[in-house]
Amino acid sequence: MHPEHFSNTMRQYKRYLVTSALPYANGPLHIGHLAGAYLSADIYVRFQRLMGKDIVFICGSDENGAAITIKAMQEGVHPQQIVDKYHAQFKDTFSRIGISFDMYHRTSAPLHHETSQDFFRTLYKSGQFEEKESEQYYDEEAKQFLADRYIMGTCPRCGYEQAYGDQCEKCGSSLSPTDLIDPVSRLSGKKPVLRKTVHWYLPLDKYESWLKDWINTGNLDGTQQHDPEEWKNHVLGQCNSWLDGGLQPRAMTRDLDWGVDVPSDIKGHEGKKLYVWLDAPIGYISSTKQWAADNNKNWKRYWQDQDTALIHFIGKDNIVFHCLIFPAILKAHGGYVLPINVPANQFLNLEGKKISTSRNWAVWVHEYLDEIPNRQDELRYAMIKNMPEQKDSEFTWKGYQEAVNSELVNNLANFVNRVVVLTHKYYGGKVPDFDESTDIYGPDGIDDISFHDAELLRLFDDIQDMNEHIRSFDFRSGLKTLMEISTKGNQILQFNEPWKTIKEDPENVKVVMNLCLQYVAAIGIICRPFMPFTSDKIRQLLNQKPLTEKGELVKMLDQLAEGEVLLKKHHKIGEAIHLFTRIEDALIDTQINKLKAAEAVNTAANQTTESKEIQSIAPIKAEIAFDDFAKLDIRTATIINAEKIENADKLLKLTLDLGFEQRTVVSGIAEHYQPKDVIGRKVSLLANLAPRKMRGVTSQGMILMAENNEGKLSFISPDGNWENGQIIR
Numbered sequence: 001m002h003p004e005h006f007s008n009t010m011r012q013y014k015r016y017l018v019t020s021a022l023p024y025a026n027g028p029l030h031i032g033h034l035a036g037a038y039l040s041a042d043i044y045v046r047f048q049r050l051m052g053k054d055i056v057f058i059c060g061s062d063e064n065g066a067a068i069t070i071k072a073m074q075e076g077v078h079p080q081q082i083v084d085k086y087h088a089q090f091k092d093t094f095s096r097i098g099i100s101f102d103m104y105h106r107t108s109a110p111l112h113h114e115t116s117q118d119f120f121r122t123l124y125k126s127g128q129f130e131e132k133e134s135e136q137y138y139d140e141e142a143k144q145f146l147a148d149r150y151i152m153g154t155c156p157r158c159g160y161e162q163a164y165g166d167q168c169e170k171c172g173s174s175l176s177p178t179d180l181i182d183p184v185s186r187l188s189g190k191k192p193v194l195r196k197t198v199h200w201y202l203p204l205d206k207y208e209s210w211l212k213d214w215i216n217t218g219n220l221d222g223t224q225q226h227d228p229e230e231w232k233n234h235v236l237g238q239c240n241s242w243l244d245g246g247l248q249p250r251a252m253t254r255d256l257d258w259g260v261d262v263p264s265d266i267k268g269h270e271g272k273k274l275y276v277w278l279d280a281p282i283g284y285i286s287s288t289k290q291w292a293a294d295n296n297k298n299w300k301r302y303w304q305d306q307d308t309a310l311i312h313f314i315g316k317d318n319i320v321f322h323c324l325i326f327p328a329i330l331k332a333h334g335g336y337v338l339p340i341n342v343p344a345n346q347f348l349n350l351e352g353k354k355i356s357t358s359r360n361w362a363v364w365v366h367e368y369l370d371e372i373p374n375r376q377d378e379l380r381y382a383m384i385k386n387m388p389e390q391k392d393s394e395f396t397w398k399g400y401q402e403a404v405n406s407e408l409v410n411n412l413a414n415f416v417n418r419v420v421v422l423t424h425k426y427y428g429g430k431v432p433d434f435d436e437s438t439d440i441y442g443p444d445g446i447d448d449i450s451f452h453d454a455e456l457l458r459l460f461d462d463i464q465d466m467n468e469h470i471r472s473f474d475f476r477s478g479l480k481t482l483m484e485i486s487t488k489g490n491q492i493l494q495f496n497e498p499w500k501t502i503k504e505d506p507e508n509v510k511v512v513m514n515l516c517l518q519y520v521a522a523i524g525i526i527c528r529p530f531m532p533f534t535s536d537k538i539r540q541l542l543n544q545k546p547l548t549e550k551g552e553l554v555k556m557l558d559q560l561a562e563g564e565v566l567l568k569k570h571h572k573i574g575e576a577i578h579l580f581t582r583i584e585d586a587l588i589d590t591q592i593n594k595l596k597a598a599e600a601v602n603t604a605a606n607q608t609t610e611s612k613e614i615q616s617i618a619p620i621k622a623e624i625a626f627d628d629f630a631k632l633d634i635r636t637a638t639i640i641n642a643e644k645i646e647n648a649d650k651l652l653k654l655t656l657d658l659g660f661e662q663r664t665v666v667s668g669i670a671e672h673y674q675p676k677d678v679i680g681r682k683v684s685l686l687a688n689l690a691p692r693k694m695r696g697v698t699s700q701g702m703i704l705m706a707e708n709n710e711g712k713l714s715f716i717s718p719d720g721n722w723e724n725g726q727i728i729r
């Protein structure tokens, strides 16, 4: 039989260009970043290298823009110091966790400045831009236009007084600087003035129709560029919701002081920088140029030849940027390929909450590597297992521990270790030879193929399944298949029990052990995309050279399909080493406590400002008609009995006298009042609220309470000795 190594349905490309989103150099990397754009790309790239493909993996630090100058201002240093710090940290962290970029570049490099300026010039000269005058805030004291982040003011939506010119961090609204009430310049602390300024816009509205067609059918200028069936649904969905909403012209320049200058040969360039929409994605191109220069390659083949498959790995917050805006820029320039896929991941949450840099609710990758050394693959494994491929997912330390202990230790490490130890015990560490004629024939009634050969073919099929998952960006399933292969290895060992049969049937044990060694050798290669450090260890304990990721997987598939073994008879293997060890509770507890401590610091820090804000803002709800109010039936009542509800810390079960009837009401006041303290209290009751069952008790209405900034409660009671059942209006 001859193997079909490649899926028939997928187009063949001569080369691949893979990019991961450029991380922004104003803070360290956390596991959410890793899960979004880096691990997935690394798996895919390592796999394609093992399949012998021509593939380049490109990334770099995004070092321009206002957030970096703001950070520099806060820390009292030059912006260059900020980007130098994080660029070095990113590079080191990625390398330590095994993200195998071919080039990790940076957008402060002169090569990048030149490349993006060339791009701008080409678009400008071919008349792609529209020039538009607008009014923007200007700081007369600092004598400069103010980027969105340089302006603070009161949010028009929620009243938060420290909203930024682009976003309110309190209510999450996205804003523009002119939306802010009482804007203040962060540079001088003065009120900014509006001034006229001119910018160059990319008319995305004009590209809407080809973008729609290209995204949804893959068709561009009459040729099939990609297969939308291979794109993730949530990616297509987000693109289409933007397209349906109508695209607007986007400014490609800004009045900024840190970034790539608008080329000086362009009239009106003074004080203007390229906006991130144009600057950052061109970082992929400049990074490729640097790689090509360093490796004596032609970068143009990777960007401008139609036989290149360009794939962008990103998080979902970058979808519009990579699926609509960057393709529009590339096509407006002309001569560039567009991505064949943008397999964006959704978000990874942490212990039930959104990861937050500002609240320090994160697992920082460099800290993980320092605090839990030599466990890179454990983190990779736990994250790939929970990768947010189709929907948001969650990382928990308990889940991490469970994945390592019950899967990596009990399954994979256990199998490999038993095979290595038994090989040393029975055969002095040499791969056993066996007599073909003693091999078992026909365990399932198949009598023309031996057990050994049949199992190797099954292994071949399983590996093909795994490969297919990786090719279609389904890395979770790929990892699952890898672990199933390890499980099958364990089962072969367990079923044949060589430790019991070594005496009476040594010939059969040779067959079984030889087969298991072939399994271990295969796992040493196929685990590589997911767990490169483990691959090195397995290769070491089999006394094989580390993989160079140059076609080793495709070679192995050829061997298996031809019925050849991966480890030759009498090959001497290495000594047993532990692939994985158990994660103890103490380690997990330390990490969980660290998160709790970060949360406590935040709560304390926020409390003072928080209460002040609530006090000053207390947003008024949307207006209602009198008729809406008239629907509420509020009555005076007296609490005549109160008792705690079992297993509900916050709830009291109250009996109310309304004069004409008695009612049971469940109220969330148990943390504020003891039952004995509320009996006899006069209250206001919303009496026509639909009954609701809480903890098995049906509540017939709701008691009205006032709540202050600290969350304290107070009853709303009529004065004096008022009768029950009277109407409040």
Ligand SMILES: [Zn+2]
Pocket (backbone or CB within 6 Å): 155, 156, 157, 158, 159, 160, 163, 168, 169, 170, 171, 172, 173
């Ligand atoms: Zn707000």
